[in-house]
Amino acid sequence: MLIGEYTHSQDDKKRISLPAKFKKEIGKKVVITHGLDNCLFMFGIKEWVKISEKLGSLSMGQASSRGFNRMFLGGAVEVDVDSVGRILIPDFLREHAGLSDKVGKVVFTGVYNKVEIWDELRWKNYKVENLKHVDDIAEKLGEFGVI
Amino acid sequence: MLIGEYTHSQDDKKRISLPAKFKKEIGKKVVITHGLDNCLFMFGIKEWVKISEKLGSLSMGQASSRGFNRMFLGGAVEVDVDSVGRILIPDFLREHAGLSDKVGKVVFTGVYNKVEIWDELRWKNYKVENLKHVDDIAEKLGEFGVI
DNA sequence: GTAGATAAGTGGGAAATAGTGGTAAGGAAC
DNA sequence: GTTCCTTACCACTATTTCCCACTTATCTAC
Numbered sequence A, B: 001m002l003i004g005e006y007t008h009s010q011d012d013k014k015r016i017s018l019p020a021k022f023k024k025e026i027g028k029k030v031v032i033t034h035g036l037d038n039c040l041f042m043f044g045i046k047e048w049v050k051i052s053e054k055l056g057s058l059s060m061g062q063a064s065s066r067g068f069n070r071m072f073l074g075g076a077v078e079v080d081v082d083s084v085g086r087i088l089i090p091d092f093l094r095e096h097a098g099l100s101d102k103v104g105k106v107v108f109t110g111v112y113n114k115v116e117i118w119d120e121l122r123w124k125n126y127k128v129e130n131l132k133h134v135d136d137i138a139e140k141l142g143e144f145g146v147i
Numbered sequence C: 001g002t003a004g005a006t007a008a009g010t011g012g013g014a015a016a017t018a019g020t021g022g023t024a025a026g027g028a029a030c
Numbered sequence D: 001g002t003t004c005c006t007t008a009c010c011a012c013t014a015t016t017t018c019c020c021a022c023t024t025a026t027c028t029a030c
Helices: A020-026 A045-056 A063-072 A091-096 A120-132 A133-143 B019-024 B044-054 B063-072 B091-096 B118-132 B134-141
Strands: A003-009 A015-017 A029-034 A039-044 A076-078 A086-088 A104-112 A112-117 B001-008 B015-017 B030-036 B040-044 B077-082 B086-088 B104-112 B114-119
Touching: A003 A015, A003 A020, A003 B077, A015 B077, A020 A039, A020 B091, A029 A045, A029 A063, A029 A091, A039 A045, A045 A063, A063 B091, A076 A086, A104 B044, A104 B063, A104 B114, A120 B063, A133 B063, B001 B015, B001 B019, B019 B040, B019 B104, B030 B044, B030 B063, B030 B091, B040 B044, B077 B086, B104 B118, B114 B118, B118 B134
Parallel strands: none
Antiparallel strands: A003 A104, A015 A086, A029 A039, A029 A076, A039 A112, A104 A112, B001 B104, B015 B086, B030 B040, B030 B077, B040 B114, B104 B114
């Protein structure tokens, strides 16, 4: 299971190290695509196949599913992990996530079967906003038998 | 069942011993994640798997589910217990719980199926506040036929 | 009550690994 | 042919992890 939060820096060649905890599970080849809330989603190949098959089988009748698939499938790239566990994210995806062109910090968040990639600043802001809904969160925790 | 309150110190390498009473029951691998009221939740692996499977099945379509999973799953880490029963809590979780960067005291509280981890000072304050409402709580418990 | 023994908690050092930076080689474009 | 960009490889450093040792506390037997 992919869980946890890790911050890594992007060097001047735009290379970003994957968190060690994710390297083994996610494999040597990953798929990165547009995520929701201005982040990127990263999947291991196996997970990606499952998900893309589901999406591919969606009826294309509705404009909204077409739009979603264009973003989610059309915006996806297969990326190789280099020998020391770094990835190189294409510019159009980096732009979507607001990753700086220069040296900067990137946050990886494991969410069960995928990893989300965030610009550090956006992540911090999102977290603050998110925590304002603590009551909803508590309610959900109750539903799941956590508290 | 995990019950009782124990105070332990965190050394300069940020290692914290688990209370002996919890070690056997909770096992060699635990999961720690964001809790409510600025504490952390710690689960044994078996308990965690139950919970996370439910959470993983949540759709990512709704913003609230995404937010919840980002906090609860993204905020979770699998932590190994070392040979003498200590754990190492990642910085982002330590920050959430207000655990000092330096040597300090940490409180473990067993609450049925999980252990809560508190900064000692926050725990004391919370306890004081909480005791003020004990009468109300007792009344509620009475309603439910507990006491 | 005291002494010994066992377990628990704390501390430090060495080895392994992760993260980052740089260099060189291979291609593509001009 | 030259230059620029990309990719792969190599090397260093800081951090993490693992292991061992010491101190403190608890329990038991005498």
